[in-house]
Amino acid sequence: MPVYRIDNKKIMFPDPRLAEDDGLLAIGGDLCVDRLVLAYSNGIFPWYADGDPILWWAPKERFIICPSEIHVSHSMRKFFRKHEISIRINRDFADTMHRCRMKRENTEEGTWINDDMEAAYKKLCDNGLALSVESFIDGQLAGGLYGVSLGRCFFGESMFSDMENGSKVALILLSKILEDNGYVMIDCQFETEHLKSMGGKKISFEEYKALLAEGLNHA
Missing domain, CATH: 3.40.630.70 (Leucyl/phenylalanyl-tRNA-protein transferase, C-terminal domain)
Known part of the structure; x- marks a missing residue:
């Protein structure tokens, strides 16, 4: 399945069930309050190395x-x-x-x-x-x-x-x-x-x- 690219213009995420087997769901976006609230409300969270684009994760087991x-x-x-x-x-x-x-x-x-x-x-x-x-x-x-x-x-x-x-x-x-x-x-x-x-x-x-x-x- 593809890893989805998101931008700063629209606060949205793909369905978390579409995440890769390792949990990677999407790349990009920002860390504004509304986006973070939407992410956590759907079982998604950011996790990435400094200097890299933001990676959003939704592991299939929690x-x-x-x-x-x-x-x-x-x-x-x-x-x-x-x-x-x-x-x-x-x-x-x-x-x-x-x-x-x-x-x-x-x-x-x-x-x-x-x-x-x-x-x-x-x-x-x-x-x-x-x-x-x-x-x-x-x-x-x-x-x-x-x-x-x-x-x-x-x-x-x-x-x-x-x-x-x-x-x-x-x-x-x-x-x-x-x-x-x-x-x-x-x-x-x-x-x-x-x-x-x-x-x-x-x-x-x-x-x-x-x-x-x-x-x-x-x-």
Whole structure:
């Protein structure tokens, strides 16, 4: 199947079911707020290397965590009892996203978070469509994560840890808040062993679309 080229003149995407086997759907466009909202509302997200054109993805299998099913291991329960633990929402979205970028920038895999992405997702946050979560362990900033929040769906983008279990604390306590507010899923996009150990599971794109419709209150 072809990879679709989109431009900046019209905010639209092809049907995500037309994506390549690896999930690549389209190329081009921009990162304006309306386009990003349309993308996430249809199970599409941008992921590309700095200096390359924007690539839009819609993998045929998705990896999610149901907030009510977050797994808290025995060792993490002990960790919570041993330390003073807390989180803050949107302490500093731009700082948290940049910390995620810096943690990945020095790894073998590198990062997809560039200046344009940082500016675009900060605009989403300013419009109440994205949020960051920062964890504190014994009063010290320990880690965090950020993502897009639409309806009752949270689309996780990246995490960082500056202390042991920093990102785990952020994800566990965020999951409890999302559960209390009726969120249907945390979209993790791709499977990792770390997220699998915390209750993540693979679902088909059709199952994913049904959850998306429920969370966004689409018929």
